[in-house]
Amino acid sequence: MDKKKILSIDRMFRYEKIKCERLTNNELVCNNCLFALDDFEDASNTYECKKYLEKPDKVLSGGECIERKDKNQNNFI
Numbered sequence: 001m002d003k004k005k006i007l008s009i010d011r012m013f014r015y016e017k018i019k020c021e022r023l024t025n026n027e028l029v030c031n032n033c034l035f036a037l038d039d040f041e042d043a044s045n046t047y048e049c050k051k052y053l054e055k056p057d058k059v060l061s062g063g064e065c066i067e068r069k070d071k072n073q074n075n076f077i
Contacts, residue, residue, distance in 0.1 A: 022046075029064055030055075034071040 023046050030036040030049065038043035047055055051067040059065045 023060065028059060028062065029068055030059065032072060033065070034069040035067060036071075042075055 022043055024043075025033075025039050025046055026033050026038050028046075030046075033049070035050040037049055039045035047060065049055060052059075056065070
């Protein structure tokens with residue numbers, strides 16, 4: 001990697017407050033969703049679910065999900 005790219009990445013972490021931490025379903029709207037995959041042992045399951053091979057950026061950024069179904073709700077009519 002060239003020096004310019006390294007400085008750019010360094011600047012992002014220092015000044016733009018980008019974090020490098022593990023994200024879990026508990027921190028997302030997915031925390032109680034019927035379609036969420038267990039991400040306790042497999043961290044990659046945070047980024048996918050039974051509806052999405054890759055969750056939308058909006059969801060991963062803490063936003064709402066149009067496919068979300070509460071697993072505690074009676075989803076049968």
